[in-house]
Amino acid sequence: MTVTIDSDGSGEHANTPGGSASVSPVDAGAPGDLRTSRAKLVVRRFARNRNALIGLVVIVLLYAAAFLSPLFAPWSYTELDYDNFLVSPSGSHWFGTSKVGEDMFALVMRGLQKSLTIGLLVGLISTSLSAIVGATAGYFGGWVDRAMMWLVDLLLVLPSFLILAILSPAFKGKTWLIFVLLLGLFSWMITARIVRGMTFTLREREYVKAARFMGQAPWRIIVKHIVPNMASLLIIDATVNVGAAVIAETGLSYFGFGVQPPDVSLGTLIASGTESAQTFPWLFLFPSMFLVVFVLAVNVVGDGLRDAIDPNSAGGRRKDRRKARKEYQDAKDKARANAPALAGKEAS
Amino acid sequence: MTAAQTMFDEQAPSENGPVLRVSDLTVSFPSESGRVQAVRGLNYEVSAGEVLGIVGESGSGKSVSSLAVMGLLPQQARISGSIKFRDRELLGLSDDQLSKIRGKRISMVFQDPLSALTPVYTVGDQIAEALRAHGHSMSKQQAHNRAVELLDLVGIPNAANRAKAFPHEFSGGMRQRAVIAIAIANDPDLIIADEPTTALDVTVQAQVLEVLKTAQEVTGAGIVIITHDLGVVAGFADRLMVMYAGKAVETGQVDEIYAHPRMPYTLGLLGSIPRLDAEERQPLVPIEGQPPSLVDLPPGCPFAPRCPMVVDACREAEPPLSDVDGSEQHRAACIRANELIAEDPDAAEVFEVEAVEEAAIAKVPREQRPIVLSVNELVKHFPLTKGAVFKRRVGTVHAVDGVSFDIRAGETLGLVGESGCGKTTTLMEILGLDTLMGGDIAILGNLTTSLTKQSRREIRRDMQVVFQDPMASLDPRMPIGDVLAEPMQVHGYSKQKIASRIPELLDLVGLRAEHAERYPAEFSGGQRQRIGIARALALEPKLIVLDEPVSALDVSIQAGVINLLDELKAKLELAYLFVAHDLSVVRHIADRVAVMYLGKIVEIGEVDGVFGDAKHPYTQALLSAIPIPDPVAERSRERIILTGDLPSPANPPRGCRFHTRCFTFAALPEDKRQRCLDEEPVLAAHGDDQQAACHFPRARAVL
Known part of the structure; x- marks a missing residue:
């Protein structure tokens, strides 16, 4: 036997958002308003998380800066300032200049345009792929599982850079979005194996059985029950992938596709800036700073999303609990205010 | 020794x-x-x-x-x-x-x-x-x-x-x-x-x-x-101490406490136990609510919020343990203990539990009611394999080996037996609606083997399941509203209908409509089991399969869930297939009972018949193992202790499967034993609605 400590005892009464306590359920005119579906609840819980909202705002601001800065920045990323090579940040060159006189601010903003999309898309694609493949293989088992895991193992043992190098001539000159796809395609396999393992245990849970016995279609069971129950893993995986993709992109650009000069990305900027990080720090610092801010923001949003989906996390309820505690405290104070007569009696 | x-x-x-x-x-x-x-x-x-x-x-x-x-x-x-x-x-x-x-x-x-x-x-x-x-x-x-x-x-x-x-x-x-x-x-x-x-x-x-x-x-x-x-x-x-909220609320000699509990909590605990020796069906006493949070207990008796006898004085100070009944050994912490002494009421009176009225359909003779589920000679064997790459078959687990029974409308069949006897496998075969290894299953007259996609859906709608573990049977990441909506969405209910049905369902199982937007983790075990039942009821099924629905719950909570099942059955005219290993629960809720041993039914029949006059030695042993909450009766009972454990279903004993543990067999003279070793007994009728599979059935008092 374990000692169960009922910490929710006080939350029991305080935790009715939307004030539905006053609505009489059965004879309410619009019953559609009564129920809050999971999607709505998740959004509500997410919106309660201040850090996550700040993260979201930061990402939006980064996008806005990246795409709107050409309107007000003094230099464009293609212009060269022949009078100023390698100058430190100043009034006319906010982030300094490179050794051929490019304006670092314009470069970083241009790089940001690419890298934001690369990071987010790759994170999304690779994690979705691993969730779909892993959950399908794990849920169905049998030959579906064997075929899919064979594919996964194959992709894992093949050095992806080698394949990309071989494929690169075919994609030369095509849009850089193709290579977002390729990056995504080569980074999902390990997670897929983990997801498959988790699915094996999840599919034996009684709630999955219950869904099966009520006639729910397999893919719906995967979407409604299995994936949400691994959301924490998937979200962490996606946020890690975002940062990794921005860096991995430099390696691929080296093979001559993706972002090519004179176009830049944060990855290529960081790669070329590393050599001079000690001597001309602005070449390295500004792009890496933006990368760090971006990855942090994604992480915070990811944490918020995880807390919003996971009902056991404190994050989604924090405000509620504070409210509950306050209400409880108020009630107690009131009781105390009403009780002095009684207390006095006892004391005497 | x-x-x-x-x-x-x-x-x-x-x-x-x-x-x-x-x-x-x-x-x-x-x-x-x-x-x-x-x-x-x-x-x-x-x-x-x-x-x-x-x-x-x-x-x-x-x-x-x-x-x-x-x-x-x-x-x-x-x-x-x-x-x-x-x-x-x-x-x-x-x-x-x-x-x-x-x-x-x-x-x-x-x-x-x-x-x-x-x-x-x-x-x-x-x-x-x-x-x-x-x-x-x-x-x-x-x-x-x-x-x-x-x-x-x-x-x-x-x-x-x-x-x-x-x-x-x-x-x-x-x-x-x-x-x-x-x-x-x-x-x-x-x-x-x-x-x-x-x-x-x-x-x-x-x-x-x-x-x-x-x-x-x-x-x-x-x-x-x-x-x-x-x-x-x-x-x-010898002595008992009843604890509540970190304190002893009643202590004393066992006999005194069971005979004259002086604290409503003890009274409730005693009343919540379904009794094997109950002559007629009495309602169980659930203790509503949950134990208080032990952080910042309010003043007064901690049991007051759940107590049916609560008066204002209870909320003022916590009563100390004091002697009752003039005996120094029996002490209770209740300010109204004296009233309990004076009246000596039983638990159902104090907790104001009313007996559930019988459903109209229960008055129709059994033969005239339609058959909801019939299982005929069901067989399920699992292969035992060895080897990682090349699997070879090394044996067979005879999980279910020829099981037949039927359930009629408005009736509860209890399926009992030790773990490993094949109860759950039988359930899964019924719920799976797949091709069977042997025998056939008919649900509402439809053979599972001849189902089209459409009729399979319809049957899924008429047959629902409630699982044992209320923690595992609800998706922890789904709000209750979505949990209840799921079966209705699957079966194409309109959005308005779903939205209006959810509060109805919650009300039916004794929860509040605003609970719909909470997650399962916020509910206690008993409440979660109620949600599981509500989900099963969502599609207005005719048959509910219950897989040990109360065995994971505390006795006091269990009583509430059993009462709810009783009530729903009467109100909605449901048929239950109730799997359990606790015979006292089955006695309380079931109309008929089937006892399973190693994949076979050894005794089946009406509850009063089987429990009152068990013919099969295994049933007798099971009954005799159930404790009765009455120290005097309990001490005088002669207990049949089965020797050994359930034999492996991969290698069931020859002849009568029970002979390895059977006390009747052990007492038989040598010449008669041979029959048990050679010949597998078949179910033979004893009385109106009772069949037992034993070569040498004899009555034996077990209660």
Whole structure:
């Protein structure tokens, strides 16, 4: 036997958002308003998380800066300032200049345009792929599982850079979005194996059985029950992938596709800036700073999303609990205010 | 056994005082929301040779208090008061000093025998370790021999060989015996058993209690047995302490407490137990609500919010334990104890439970009602395979081997048997609606083999399931509203209909409409099981399959769920297939009962017939293993203890499958035995609606 400590005892009464306590359920005119579906609840819980909202705002601001800065920045990323090579940040060159006189601010903003999309898309694609493949293989088992895991193992043992190098001539000159796809395609396999393992245990849970016995279609069971129950893993995986993709992109650009000069990305900027990080720090610092801010923001949003989906996390309820505690405290104070007569009696 | 007994000392006469004296014990833990006062001033003592039962719901502090005695609480626990073992203060001793007492003079039997044994050592080695750890100047060989003796003492057949087995090769009951053997290895003065039988089957539960009794007789130790089920300790304990919210609320001699409980909580606990010996169906007494949070308890009696007898005075101060009935031993903490003395009401009166009215359909004779489910000669075998790459078949598990029964509208069939007898496999075959290995299943007249996609959907709608574990059967990440909506979405209900049905369903099972937007984690076990039932009801099914729906719940909560099932059945004219291993629950809820043993039904029939006059020896043994919450009756009962465990279904015994454990068989003269060995008995009619599969059925009083 374990000692169960009922910490929710006080939350029991305080935790009715939307004030539905006053609505009489059965004879309410619009019953559609009564129920809050999971999607709505998740959004509500997410919106309660201040850090996550700040993260979201930061990402939006980064996008806005990246795409709107050409309107007000003094230099464009293609212009060269022949009078100023390698100058430190100043009034006319906010982030300094490179050794051929490019304006670092314009470069970083241009790089940001690419890298934001690369990071987010790759994170999304690779994690979705691993969730779909892993959950399908794990849920169905049998030959579906064997075929899919064979594919996964194959992709894992093949050095992806080698394949990309071989494929690169075919994609030369095509849009850089193709290579977002390729990056995504080569980074999902390990997670897929983990997801498959988790699915094996999840599919034996009684709630999955219950869904099966009520006639729910397999893919719906995967979407409604299995994936949400691994959301924490998937979200962490996606946020890690975002940062990794921005860096991995430099390696691929080296093979001559993706972002090519004179176009830049944060990855290529960081790669070329590393050599001079000690001597001309602005070449390295500004792009890496933006990368760090971006990855942090994604992480915070990811944490918020995880807390919003996971009902056991404190994050989604924090405000509620504070409210509950306050209400409880108020009630107690009131009781105390009403009780002095009684207390006095006892004391005497 | 005599050899073993000589290894235990007789109690020295000078040590006649109490073995353990706990006074003013308080334990608190830090938690997120404040300090949890898990135990709040507990006093008790145990003498040598005495059995003290500590009873209470989960979270009442009963385990924490005994862990405090053992010195096994985590570092952050704050403990005060006094725990005296043989006049030696245990509180404040260092872990090293305690270790010299622990395991040697005080030993403990835990709830889960699987995690109490180390999987990588043989059982014999683990017992020998307990012996050698406490400075017995014993050679390895001596310790091993002693271990074998101990195993023999706790009733493990062929002990010398079994001592070399690993824990996973033991069944649950045998593991618990091994744990008891370790506990008594050093001739302790005190044994603390924390829910020692909760994780076990009823038949095994009886065996384990018997072993504990033997252990007590040979060691002369005092025993503290902790349980949430008052039925278990009725025949075993001498004195009882009922705990609630970290305090004792009633203490006394077992007989007095069972006959005249003086605290409404005890009364409720007693009333919540379904009784095997009940003549007619009485409503069970659920104790509504949950134990209070032990952080910041409000003033007054902690039971007041759930108490049916509550008056304003209850909320003012917490009543102390005081003598009742003029007896110094019987004490209760209730200001209205005197009224209980005066009136001596029964639990149903105090808690105002009303009997459920019978459904209209139940008055129609059984033959005229339509058949909802019929199972005919169902067979399910699993292959046993070996090898990782090339699997070869090395045997067959005969999980279900020719099972037939039917359920008519508005009727409950209880399917009972030990774990491993094939109950769950039968259920899964029925629910799966897939092709069968043998036999056939018809639901509402449709054979499962001839189903089209459309008709399969319709049947899914008419047949719903409620699972055993309320924690696992609800998706933790889905709000209750979505959980209830899911079956309706699958079956194409409109959005408006779903939205209006959810509050209806919640109301039906006694929850509030605004609960729809909470997650399952915010509900207690009993409430979650109600949600599971609501989900099953969503599509207005005709048949509900219940897989041990109450066995994971505390007895007091269980009563509420059983009452709900009773009520729903009457209101909605449902048919239930109720799988359980607890026969008293089945007696309470079922109309007919089928007893399964090793994949076959050995006895089937109307509940009163089967329970009142069981013909098959296995049914008799099962019934006799169920404790009755009445110490007087319990002590005078002759218990049939089945020897050994369920044989492996991979290799069922020849002839009658039960003959290896059968007491009737053992008593038969040699010439008649042959029939049991050669010929498999078939179900033969005894009376109107009762069939038993035994060659030599004879009646036997078991209650």
